[in-house]
Every structure is written in structure tokens, then in C-alpha cells.
Amino acid sequence: MVVRQEKRSTLIVGAGPTGLTAALELARRGDRPRIIDRKDGPTPLSKAVGISSHSLDVLEASGVSGKLLAEGLKVRHAHFHAETRELAIIDFSLLPHRYNFLLSLPQRETERIMAATLATFGVDVEWRTELVGLAQQGEKITVRTSLNGEEQDHRVDTVFGADGAESSVRKSLGIEFEGYTHERRWSITDAEIASWPYEPDAAQAFLHRDGGVGFIIPIGNDRFRAVSNTPDALAHIPGEYHVSQVLRIDNFHIPARQATRYQAAGVFLGGDAAHVHSPLGARGMNLGIEDAACFARRFNDGTLAGYTDERRPVGHRWIRLSEQILSTAQSTNGFVQTFRNLVMSTIGAIPILQRPLLERVAGLKE
Numbered sequence: 001m002v003v004r005q006e007k008r009s010t011l012i013v014g015a016g017p018t019g020l021t022a023a024l025e026l027a028r029r030g031d032r033p034r035i036i037d038r039k040d041g042p043t044p045l046s047k048a049v050g051i052s053s054h055s056l057d058v059l060e061a062s063g064v065s066g067k068l069l070a071e072g073l074k075v076r077h078a079h080f081h082a083e084t085r086e087l088a089i090i091d092f093s094l095l096p097h098r099y100n101f102l103l104s105l106p107q108r109e110t111e112r113i114m115a116a117t118l119a120t121f122g123v124d125v126e127w128r129t130e131l132v133g134l135a136q137q138g139e140k141i142t143v144r145t146s147l148n149g150e151e152q153d154h155r156v157d158t159v160f161g162a163d164g165a166e167s168s169v170r171k172s173l174g175i176e177f178e179g180y181t182h183e184r185r186w187s188i189t190d191a192e193i194a195s196w197p198y199e200p201d202a203a204q205a206f207l208h209r210d211g212g213v214g215f216i217i218p219i220g221n222d223r224f225r226a227v228s229n230t231p232d233a234l235a236h237i238p239g240e241y242h243v244s245q246v247l248r249i250d251n252f253h254i255p256a257r258q259a260t261r262y263q264a265a266g267v268f269l270g271g272d273a274a275h276v277h278s279p280l281g282a283r284g285m286n287l288g289i290e291d292a293a294c295f296a297r298r299f300n301d302g303t304l305a306g307y308t309d310e311r312r313p314v315g316h317r318w319i320r321l322s323e324q325i326l327s328t329a330q331s332t333n334g335f336v337q338t339f340r341n342l343v344m345s346t347i348g349a350i351p352i353l354q355r356p357l358l359e360r361v362a363g364l365k366e
């Protein structure tokens with residue numbers, strides 16, 4: 001087997017939104033990282049659809065944000081309902097930011113735009129290349145990759161593990177992924193819907209007395225993403241509308257897990273490799289984008305030692321908050337429901353109270 005000594009000695013494992021952001025943020029500063037992914041191209045799935053104001057800030061310098069804005073849909077309001085009674089309209093335009101909306105774009109498009117922009121900096125994603133081994137050896141890290149079944153060893157200085165929840169990088173380091181996975185099965189449906197009875201560019205949340213919840217967000221012209229804690233995601237979206245085509249149906253369990261450390265010597269973790277949590281609040285992909293930007297900034301400044309201390313508390317706070325949102329949203333306790341609905345109605349009626357919530361979803365405050 002040939003052992004290659006890399007000239008560019010930063011290896012990014014995983015070309016999801018986290019790995020691509022790290023590559024873009026390094027490349028725009030003149031570095032030439034390698035980035036590998038075992039898939040043969042960007043995800044074919046829509047996955048995360050909400051891009052935060054802060055992520056747009058992060059991706060501006062590389063030129064990605066303008067392209068995302070050109071293709072995405074600006075979601076300006078989120079309507080909350082108890083059964084069919086409207087409790088509150090959360091207004092993103094109250095955000096003290098030029099991007100005062102949530103940008104909706106399927107993750108496959110976000111990844112496609114990021115990978116194409118990365119190529120303009122001279123860095124191409126090495127698709128179909130899987131990390132199959134990693135070991136710290138003195139100052140260097142030896143990584144083993146497999147391309148079409150052919151294995152190769154490489155010696156690099158720094159590895160950024162952005163290889164998702166089942167991260168091989170994290171497992172190779174023996175770093176624990178503490179937490180749990182909820183038993184309740186959630187469903188997801190992407191569909192084309194005609195005669196939509198609600199505000200077109202707004203998200204809708206329906207909280208039901210039996211603990212069932214349904215969320216729906218536009219993802220394109222007459223296209224919507226519905227998510228629910230029941231088997232049929234659209235069943236908890238009341239109203240008269242016509243589903244003209246179902247594009248995708250899936251289900252998932254909600255995890256709440258975090259890596260006990262985000263780094264070991266020259267190896268760093270970001271995104272789902274470091275933390276996973278409920279999609280309520282649309283922070284998963286955005287937290288990963290922020291981790292990656294922090295990694296690249298610290299790499300550039302020579303301050304990588306402080307990476308875990310900066311990013312782990314942010315992930316921890318969001319996991320805690322998203323668990324609270326989850327349990328309150330699907331509570332069957334009458335007292336909790338009454339209190340929740342009262343709080344939502346009050347927040348809806350007094351716009352200034354919406355700011356703290358909006359700023360956290362937008363990634364402007366942690």
C-alpha cells in the first residue's frame with residue numbers, strides 16, 4: 001500500500017453542509033483542504049430546509065449566500081395553532097437583521113450550491129471516497145481512505161470530522177456520543193399541494209389536545225414539507241387543500257446526543273458528528289455551519305485549542321432548549337397545554353416578546 005504525504009494537510013471528512021462550510025471557509029482564506037465523501041454526490045434528500053440569518057452571514061464571504069437567496073423562499077411568518085384556533089403569528093421581520101426571514105431551501109440544493117462554489121476556489125469534493133481508518137501518530141494523523149475498494153493511507157496534520165451522526169471519525173477517537181433517542185416515531189412528507197388555504201410564504205404549526213403535532217413549511221412553488229409525531233405527517237395539518245403529488249414520505253426517531261469532546265489532538269468534530277437533536281427550531285444544519293465557520297476561523301488564527309470550549313456549550317444549550325420545546329409541544333397534560341397556549345397567545349400579541357425566540361432560531365443569540 002502507498003502512503004501519500006499530503007501537501008495540503010487538512011482533511012475534511014464528509015461533504016454535507018458542515019464539511020462543505022469548513023472547506024469553503026478555509027478555501028476563501030487561501031487554504032487548500034481535501035474534502036472526501038463516501039456518497040457519489042450531494043444528498044438526494046431534502047433533509048434540512050431552514051437556513052438561518054446567521055448561516056447566511058457565515059456563507060456570505062464565500063459567495064454562497066447570494067446563490068442560496070436567489071433559489072430559496074423567504075419564510076416571513078410562523079403561525080401557531082391549538083387545534084384550528086390561531087394562537088400566535090411569529091413575525092421574522094422583527095429580527096434586527098438584514099436577513100429578517102428564514103430561508104427555505106431543500107438541503108440537496110444547498111449542498112449542490114456549496115459544492116459548486118467550492119470548485120470555483122479550486123477545491124473539488126472527492127466523492128465515493130470513504131474514510132475507513134484514522135490513527136493519531138505523533139504529530140500527524142494517518143487516515144485510511146477507500147476509493148472503489150482501493151485503500152490508501154495518507155498522513156495529514158488536521159482532520160475535521162463532519163461525517164454525520166454515525167461519525168467514523170468520532171468512533172475512531174473513542175469519543176462518546178452521550179444522550180438518548182426518543183421512542184416515538186415521527187413522519188415526514190414532502191408534497192405538492194394545490195389550493196393552499198394558509199398564508200403562502202409562512203410556516204404553520206398545529207398543536208393538538210391528544211399530544212399530536214403537525215408542522216408544515218413551504219419549500220418551493222406549491223411544494224411543502226410536513227413533519228409530525230404521528231404516522232401520517234399531513235393528517236395533523238387541518239384545512240381544505242388538495243395534495244396533487246406526494247414527493248417523499250419518510251419517518252425518523254428524534255435523538256438528543258452530544259459528543260463529550262469536540263477535539264482530540266489534531267482531530268475536530270462538527271455538525272451532526274458532534275450533536276444531534278430535534279428538528280423543531282430548524283437549528284441542526286445551522287449549528288453545523290456555525291461549528292465549521294468557528295473551526296476555519298480558529299484554524300486560520302492558530303487558536304484551535306479553544307474550539308471545544310467555544311462550540312460545545314452552544315450545542316448543549318440548544319439540545320436542552322429543543323428538548324423543552326419538544327416536550328411542551330407534544331404534552332398531553334391539560335395544565336401544560338393551557339399554560340403553553342397562554343404563553344404563545346401573549347407572545348403573539350406583544351411583538352417585543354418575540355425577539356428573544358426569533359434571535360435564537362436565527363442563530364443571532366445563543
Ligand SMILES: Cc1cc2nc3c(=O)[nH]c(=O)nc-3n(C[C@H](O)[C@H](O)[C@H](O)COP(=O)(O)OP(=O)(O)OC[C@H]3O[C@@H](n4cnc5c(N)ncnc54)[C@H](O)[C@@H]3O)c2cc1C
Binds near residue numbers: 014252284286287
Ligand atoms: C428529515 C430531516 C429533516 C431535517 N430538518 C432540518 C431543518 O429543517 N433544519 C435544520 O437545521 N436541520 C434539519 N435537519 C438536520 C440536518 O439535516 C442535519 O443537521 C445536517 O444534515 C447535518 O449536516 P452535517 O454536514 O453535519 O452531516 P450530514 O448532512 O449527515 O453529512 C455527513 C456527510 O458525511 C458523509 N460520510 C459519512 N461517513 C463517512 C465516511 N466514513 N467517509 C466519508 N464520508 C462520510 C456522508 O455521506 C454525508 O454526506 C433535518 C434532518 C432530517 C433527517
